[in-house]
Amino acid sequence: MKIVDVCAFYSPHGGGVRTYVEQKLKTGPKLGHEIVIVAPGDEDAVIERGPGARIVFVRSPRFPLDRKYWYFNEPERLHAVLDAEAPDFVEATSPWRSASLVAEWKGPAPRSLVMHADPLSAYAYRWFGSIFPRQTIDWQFSMFWEHLRRNSRMFDHVVCANGDLSRRLREGGVANTITIPMGVEPGYFSPAHRDPALRARLLEACEMPESATLLLAVGRLAPEKRWPMVIEAVNAASRNVPIGLVMLGEGREQRTILRHIAGNPHIRLLAPERNRQVFARILASADALVHGCEAETFCMVAAEARASGVPVIVPDAGGALDHAQDGAGRTYTACDPVSAAQAIREIAITRPRPSARARSMEEHFQDLFAAYAATVRTQRWAA
Structure with missing residues (x-):
């Protein structure tokens, strides 16, 4: 498959998303897939990462609250990139505006929303959790919940890396939610x-x-x-x-x-x-x-x-x-x-010393891409 990841919060300066993207670029081609990361940046550019792996930067403004990041501000330019790439599967890896942009793309490819962020826990519950119960906070942030629910109906999967987040999203009415845990980069930790x-x-x-x-x-x-x-x-x-x-x-x-x-x-x-x-x-x-x-x-x-x-x-x-x-x-x-x-x-x-045990990132991508491949097959069969 050709998988295009619309990654709004990729930054060359580091962070968990960058670590994840780098491992996807290495692992995807090994598993027989072409991986294209579409990310906002200062200039239009294409960076080749070897056979079957590259990053396509789309000229975009800096994010005002954190200058290490950018944000997609022209839907037409992002959609033109997706049209040109003609992917078999598309990912949106931020639940914010880029998820809506991917959901609104007119292309035929199935798509997923990968929850690399838990905004309600990171912001709303943290800001107001000592004052209001979560039910009240969820009601106050009903616009964001509706944003998630609306987008989820236009995605084939909403992918979470932990069961707690999947449970909360399902209970909040977010459709097509699945849990696929991540893993660690092999060969380093022991x-x-x-x-x-x-x-x-x-x-x-x-x-x-x-x-x-x-x-x-x-x-x-x-x-x-x-x-x-x-x-x-x-x-x-x-x-x-x-x-x-x-x-x-x-x-x-x-x-x-x-x-x-x-x-x-x-x-x-x-x-x-x-x-x-x-x-x-x-x-x-x-x-x-x-x-x-x-x-x-x-x-x-x-x-x-x-x-x-x-x-x-x-x-x-x-x-x-x-x-x-x-x-x-x-x-x-x-x-x-x-x-x-x-x-x-x-x-x-x-001072316990638990036995070492960890799922590898390759196992994560095997499971993730298998879910995508099954969706592509189902869509093609239906067509």
Whole structure:
């Protein structure tokens, strides 16, 4: 098949969507498919990524709230690109305006909406959850729900990477919802990469002895990640057991997070480690991964921790929850620093080493493309 991914939030500067796109570009051709990513950018351009893989940039304005991204502003130009590509299957990988643009395209190809974002959890529930029950918030955001419901009727699939999101969408009347979990990039993550000397150096950077517990936190420094809550929980747990926390991330909330760290020598905020081999060693050398976001659609870093034999401490909602199952970590009540501190204490005291287990990204794409192929066959048979 020729699969075109209309990817509104692809950025060359990094992020989870970029990681996913890069793996799709590598894996799709191996599985016998042609992959074309259509993304907004500063200029019209085509970047070849080898046989059967390329990125087509469509000149578009920068996104005003985050200049690392762009947005499609001319439906006609996007539709012209889709016409020229003549795909067998089309994906929209953002639930916002680009989903409507793909739904409105007049081409014959079947299509899917891939939920790389959970906007209600990331924004509406986070902003108003302490004031109103979710039923009230959903009612206030009924326009977005109707947007999802309307678009879902024009897509053959609405693809979610975790069961919690699929359930909420189905209960909200979103049609054609399916769950296809993602996976980790093969060949990088393993307990074999655990390095006691590296662990000791990271604890030393936190002014902690080797006997302390080394926690790792990884992700964008953005409000929905709830890093201030994680820092509060770690500080509370540290009153009972020695803990060093190493945070790897960058983003617009850096100053806010540094204010919450408040010079605590046992918490270090470092730049992201972009070398995958080095990052795999850091992750495997931690005693646990702690995460704060209840709005993850999959939580790649928690999956990578599981593949590394590292326990996870995650909220009891969203995609991160799946990675704590079967004794692989502890969950806490989402958004609750007291509950998070208790989960951290339990991990710091017991220091479990769960068995390494992870679904590969190749398995994810095999299942995803198989669903697409079945839809294409059904459409052709019906025609």
